[in-house]
Amino acid sequence: MRTIKASAVTEAVAQACVEANVDLPGDIACALHRCAACEPFAPARGMLEILCENEEIARRERMPICQDTGMAVVFAEIGQDVHIEGDFNQAVHEGVRRGYVDGLLRKSVVEDPLRRRNTGDNTPAIIHASLVPGDQLTLTIAPKGFGSENMSRLAMLTPAEGREGVKQFVLETVRLAGANPCPPMVLGVGIGGDFEQVALMAKEALLQPLDQANADTFYAEMERELLEAVNASGIGPQGLGGRTTCLGLHIKAAPTHIAGLPVAVNVGCHVTRHKTIVL
Amino acid sequence: MRHITTPLGEDVIRSLHAGDQVLLSGVIYTARDAAHLRMMDCIRRDEELPIPLEGQVIYYAGPTPAPQGRPVGSIGPTTSVRMDACTPPLLERGLSGMIGKGLRGAEVVAAMRKHPSVYFAAVGGAAALGAKCVTSLEVIAWDDLGPESVKRLTVKELPLVVAVDCEGNDAFALGQQAYLDSIG
Numbered sequence: 195m196r197t198i199k200a201s202a203v204t205e206a207v208a209q210a211c212v213e214a215n216v217d218l219p220g221d222i223a224c225a226l227h228r229c230a231a232c233e234p235f236a237p238a239r240g241m242l243e244i245l246c247e248n249e250e251i252a253r254r255e256r257m258p259i260c261q262d263t264g265m266a267v268v269f270a271e272i273g274q275d276v277h278i279e280g281d282f283n284q285a286v287h288e289g290v291r292r293g294y295v296d297g298l299l300r301k302s303v304v305e306d307p308l309r310r311r312n313t314g315d316n317t318p319a320i321i322h323a324s325l326v327p328g329d330q331l332t333l334t335i336a337p338k339g340f341g342s343e344n345m346s347r348l349a350m351l352t353p354a355e356g357r358e359g360v361k362q363f364v365l366e367t368v369r370l371a372g373a374n375p376c377p378p379m380v381l382g383v384g385i386g387g388d389f390e391q392v393a394l395m396a397k398e399a400l401l402q403p404l405d406q407a408n409a410d411t412f413y414a415e416m417e418r419e420l421l422e423a424v425n426a427s428g429i430g431p432q433g434l435g436g437r438t439t440c441l442g443l444h445i446k447a448a449p450t451h452i453a454g455l456p457v458a459v460n461v462g463c464h465v466t467r468h469k470t471i472v473l
Numbered sequence: 474m475r476h477i478t479t480p481l482g483e484d485v486i487r488s489l490h491a492g493d494q495v496l497l498s499g500v501i502y503t504a505r506d507a508a509h510l511r512m513m514d515c516i517r518r519d520e521e522l523p524i525p526l527e528g529q530v531i532y533y534a535g536p537t538p539a540p541q542g543r544p545v546g547s548i549g550p551t552t553s554v555r556m557d558a559c560t561p562p563l564l565e566r567g568l569s570g571m572i573g574k575g576l577r578g579a580e581v582v583a584a585m586r587k588h589p590s591v592y593f594a595a596v597g598g599a600a601a602l603g604a605k606c607v608t609s610l611e612v613i614a615w616d617d618l619g620p621e622s623v624k625r626l627t628v629k630e631l632p633l634v635v636a637v638d639c640e641g642n643d644a645f646a647l648g649q650q651a652y653l654d655s656i657g
Contacts, residue, residue, distance in 0.1 A: 235652045244596050244632075252601035258537045258547040261600040298538040298546055300620050310507065312619045341552045341574070341597065373645050374552050374575035376597035428649040432597060433575065434634065435648030437656075465598045 196273075196329040198473050200280025203333070206471045207289025207319075210335040211266055212297035214469035215258045218249045221404040222380065222466055225441040229378065238436025242378070245431070245464055260376075260465045263299035264337030266290040266319040267397065275329035283321060286333075291315040302340070322394065336401060336468040342375035342461045348393055351455040360385055360457050361420060367459040368424050368440070373433020380404070380462035381424070381443040386450035395446040396460035401468050404442030413445045420445075476630070480528030481569040486589050489635045491642035496630040497593070501530045501572070505551050507621040508614075509559040516562055523614030523623045526563060530570035530593075535620035536610070537600075545607045545626070549600035550574040553592070557581050564588040572633060582641045594636035594644070606631040 218226075226249065230242035252259040268286050272278070278285075294301055294316035303317065304310040326332075347367045351359045364383055371379070382402075384395030408414040421443045430436025441464060450456060477485055479499035489495070502524045504512065515522050524531065533553055537546030553573030560571070561584035569590050574597035577585075585592065595603065606628050614623040636644045 235655060237648065238652065241596065244599050244602065248596075248599040248602040251605075252547070255601065257540075257601040257604060259601055260598045261534065261536050261547045261549050261603075262551070263537060298540055300535060300537040300546075302535075302620060312621070314619060344552065372576055373594075374554065376574065428653045430649065430652055432594065432634075433645045433649070434594070435645075435650070435652035437652070463598055 195275055195277050197277045197279050198331055200278060200282065200285035202473055203278065203282060203285035203331070204289040204292065206333055206473055207268065207286050207335060208292035208296070210333065210469040210471050211290055211293025211299065211337065214335050214337050214467040215263045215297070215299055216256045217253050218259055218465065219468060222441065222464070223249055225404050226378070226464060229438040229441060233436055233438050235430065235436040237434060238430045238438060241431040241434065241436070242438060258299060259467070260339060260463070261300055262302060262339035262341060263294070264339045264467070265303055266294075266316060267336045267338050268319045268321045269334040269336065269398075269401070270321060270323040271326045271332040272323055273328040273330045274325055276331050278331070282323075286319050286321055287317045290319045291317050331473040332470060333473070334401060334468055334470045339463060339465065342379060342463040345371035345375040345461040346396070346459055348456070348458040350389070351457055353453070353455050355455060357416065359455065361423070363457050364420055364459055365423055367461065368427060368429070371461055372429055375461045376463035376465070377429055377433055378431055378438045378441045378464050380441050380464070380466040382460040382462065383420070383443065383445045384458040384460070385445060385447045385456070387448040387456060388450070388454070389456060391448060392456035392458040393460070395448060396458035399444040399446040400460055400462045400466055402444040408445060413447060417443050417445055479530050481530065481591070482528065483589055486569060486591050486639050489591050489638055491635050491638045491644040492647055493635040495593070495633050495635065497530070497633055498629050498631070499627070501532050501626050501628055503532050503534045503536070503624040503626060505533050505535050505621050506555055507618045508623050509556050511615060513559050513562065527567035528569045530572060531563070531568060532626065533571065533573035539610065543604070544610045545604050547600035548603045548607060550595040550597055553577055560584065564590055576645060577637055582637055585637060585639055586641050589639040591635060591639060592637040593633035595631065595633055603631070
């Protein structure tokens, strides 16, 4: 049994909140720069160049890439042979508090969805913990902005609607989102499982590296097809027209019920951030 | 690129067309969801609004806290459509411009035609860059709202696109059509 102190969790989360918000992951930055270089529509190319310049300034000056520094979504993979000394959930919330207060990030969380008083420190975090073999603790902090989150959708399709039904639902989601989620977007698609699992898979799909295709060739092909269809929509960067509507798309699938075909689309923006720390 | 300054006169508003790129300078005001709801309460109670609307521009934005020695942290637009329900009453009272991102609803566009005004799109997510256009910031109302308080900003050459003009033309529809036409 390996012991990890709760204070180490707090420190790691605080650091990751700041890093995630100022330093765009390499795969996303790469996709942004690559799309800027090959976008055929001049106004769209200009817009993408601005987004590239912005992410460079953010990294250099350690300024948040986007003013919406998000809700802190924290994925924790806890090794079965790890003993956490102290309260794990409280340690994560405290890390978010420190990261957002000391790191000058925006406090965008209200304590109740209807009464809406700002908590003032961006807590609580949204924590998804799972047990894995081993004696390590892997924390991924994925701050999620709500311009794109608000455009996300979920549907319980029928088995008969199949692959084509899923494809149409994704394209409809993109059409309805239009200019709102700060395109070029990143899309996470969950297929299967049940009502809550499909939404979580869509969020996890947003964390997959854009430069790696799906390990399952069936879904790798579907990802390519969907990306091409989304980028034929004409929405373009900021919704002002162009080819680059989506930087990348991943699908995560899971076993489901004989009666169901759940699908969820988690819409991310061009600032789809995350930072992973292994303790 | 064309330079414009606030307050916006009707002649300037009428000369702006959907798709035009402009650099905006002068005083503007931030207000987003919570501040709009409070402004609606003010109107219902016949109280004075914190923003002098005539000829003025509201920026739908909530910046990050300012690092030492700078007027503002990162700043960029939030999604405008959430402010739609509160927008026509502000346009009726003289509001001349709005800055945000994304589409507007039909009622807002109709109100913009009736009360000539312009909706600008700023570059969503380009907030580290956006900070460089702000020269001063002062919280003027509802400090308890934190990032959603009403702030008076002075901006210098803020790059914007005219997203909806006072005739109701929409740069999103026009731009997307222009791209699709360009690829045949």
